[in-house]
Amino acid sequence: MKDTYRHQGQRKSLIKILRSKGIQDTKVLNAINTIPRHWFIPAEFESYAYQDNAFPIDSGQTISQPYTVAYQTELLDIKPGDRILEIGTGSGYQAAILCSLGATLYSIERIKELHIQAGELLNKLNLNANLILGDGTKGAKEFAPYDKIIVTAGAPHIPTNYVKQLKTGGAIVIPVGKTQASQKMILAIKQADGSIKHEVKGDFKFVPLLGEQGWKT
Numbered sequence: 001m002k003d004t005y006r007h008q009g010q011r012k013s014l015i016k017i018l019r020s021k022g023i024q025d026t027k028v029l030n031a032i033n034t035i036p037r038h039w040f041i042p043a044e045f046e047s048y049a050y051q052d053n054a055f056p057i058d059s060g061q062t063i064s065q066p067y068t069v070a071y072q073t074e075l076l077d078i079k080p081g082d083r084i085l086e087i088g089t090g091s092g093y094q095a096a097i098l099c100s101l102g103a104t105l106y107s108i109e110r111i112k113e114l115h116i117q118a119g120e121l122l123n124k125l126n127l128n129a130n131l132i133l134g135d136g137t138k139g140a141k142e143f144a145p146y147d148k149i150i151v152t153a154g155a156p157h158i159p160t161n162y163v164k165q166l167k168t169g170g171a172i173v174i175p176v177g178k179t180q181a182s183q184k185m186i187l188a189i190k191q192a193d194g195s196i197k198h199e200v201k202g203d204f205k206f207v208p209l210l211g212e213q214g215w216k217t
C-alpha cells in the first residue's frame with residue numbers, strides 16, 4: 001500500500017476543511033494529517049478517501065466522516081498514556097488516530113471480518129492497539145478502569161457498564177438517539193459519587209450500536 005505526494009496533498013486539503021468546520025486541536029489535525037485514510041477504504045474507492053464524508057466499508061458498516069472522527073477525538077482530549085476504550089473498531093481508522101495520539105487503546109468490534117482487517121491495517125502502520133472481538137455494549141471489564149470511552153455507533157442510551165468501567169473524572173463520548181435515525185453527541189463525565197454529568201453536543205448519524213445494552217436489532 002502506498003502513500004504518495006498526491007495523498008499527502010489531499011490530506012492537507014482535508015485538514016483545511018476540518019479547520020473551516022471548527023476543529024482547532026492541532027494534535028488531532030496532525031494525527032489526521034499522518035494517517036493514510038485511503039488504506040481504510042475499499043481500494044476501488046480510494047479517490048473518495050479524503051472527502052469529508054462517511055463511506056461504506058465491508059459488512060454493511062461505515063468508516064466515520066473525518067469531521068466526526070476529529071470532533072469525537074477533540075472532545076476526548078487524548079493525553080499520551082490515556083487508557084481508552086473504543087466501541088466499534090469498524091475500519092480501524094478512528095483507532096489509528098487514537099493510537100497515534102499516544103493512547104493505550106482497547107477497541108471492541110462485533111463483526112469478525114472487520115476486527116481482523118482492522119488489526120492487519122494497524123499492524124502495517126506499526127500502531128499497537130488491543131483489539132477485542134465481541135459485544136462492546138458490555139465494555140471490557142478485564143482491562144478497566146478507563147480514562148475515557150468513545151462509542152462510534154449510535155446508542156439508545158448510555159450503557160451502565162461504561163459508567164462502571166470509567167475512572168472518576170473520566171469521560172464518555174457517545175452518540176445517543178431515541179431512534180436509529182439520528183443521534184446527539186453526548187459528553188458524559190463521571191463524578192466522585194459515581195453519577196454522571198452530561199453535556200449535549202451536535203447532531204450526528206451513526207450505524208446502530210447492537211447488543212445487550214444497545215439496540216436489539
Ligand code: SAH
Pocket residue numbers: 061062063064087088089090091092093094095108109110111114134135136137152153207208209210211212214
Ligand atoms: N470507528 C469506526 C466506525 C465504524 S462504524 C471507524 O473508524 O471506521 C461502527 C462500528 O460499530 C461497526 O463496525 C459495527 O459493527 C460496530 N458495532 C455495532 N455494535 C457494536 C457492539 N455492540 N460491539 C462492538 N461493535 C459494534
